[in-house]
Amino acid sequence: MTVTGSGDKAGSDVTATPPGQGEAAPGEPEQTAAAPGGPREPGASKKSGWRESVLLVSVGVVAALLVHFFVVDSVYIPSESMEQTLLINDRVVVDKLSGDVGRGEVVVFKGWDGTTTIKRVIGVGGDRVKCCDAQKRVTVNGVPLDEESYLHPQDFPSQERFDVTVPKGRLWLMGDHRASSEDSRAYRDDGSLGTISTDDVVGRAFALYWPLSRMATLPVPETFSKVR
Structure with a gap:
């Protein structure tokens, strides 16, 4: 995530809101800002992990083939x-x-x-x-x-x-x-x-x-x- 504003902390999941905008009215509960990109779909993290695993295996296979054909x-x-x-x-x-x-x-x-x-x-x-x-x-x-x-x-x-x-x-x-x-x-x-x-x-x-x-x-x- 790109952090904007000198007061933002690196790694934060919230976007800073300018003063006076979006403040909760007295007596009303505060609303939690949604994470950038909206709410995650169920199972999204699993799909991401699966894709990463496939990518790593693919890279390993390609590397092994290159070693086989050109090195040993x-x-x-x-x-x-x-x-x-x-x-x-x-x-x-x-x-x-x-x-x-x-x-x-x-x-x-x-x-x-x-x-x-x-x-x-x-x-x-x-x-x-x-x-x-x-x-x-x-x-x-x-x-x-x-x-x-x-x-x-x-x-x-x-x-x-x-x-x-x-x-x-x-x-x-x-x-x-x-x-x-x-x-x-x-x-x-x-x-x-x-x-x-x-x-x-x-x-x-x-x-x-x-x-x-x-x-x-x-x-x-x-x-x-x-x-x-």
Whole structure:
């Protein structure tokens, strides 16, 4: 309500009446001024509360949809290609605003056949990714990777040999269960050396949230910090 006159109190529900006007005659009962807008209809406050509730729910739904489409997403793991890091039917949270993709990150992307795929980034644009050195390790720019922390315990770094320099703006990706993963190694003859464009990346998988017994974050393995 807009308060007029310097003597009115904020929050008052009555309108000030000029002196001499509207005063009750002697012996007559005073009349109480009606609230601005006239008397409220029965149930008006309930209707108002209902409308506010609907508005709040609507705003919440819109906000949740915006977050889902532009900020985070949830995906489930359909295959064993990322074991032991991710098992079949695990569910992970994907950050769609993660920015530049880095080595060692687990990312969701539009795969070689157009389907949504999840793998680990081994090399970024300009990297030379090679397998294998004398100890049968994958190397990136000549630096051997210690993959024990994420590689399937009964697997090898790679049974296939390769030596690829990743083009600018593209990524070389591999699954953590190398023997069961169809990744960059399988598409080296596709004209892009098996790499995928950074533009095809949906986002970074940063946390495993289901099942609850396996809840964990998905940090970048320490070995990638040694690559230059």
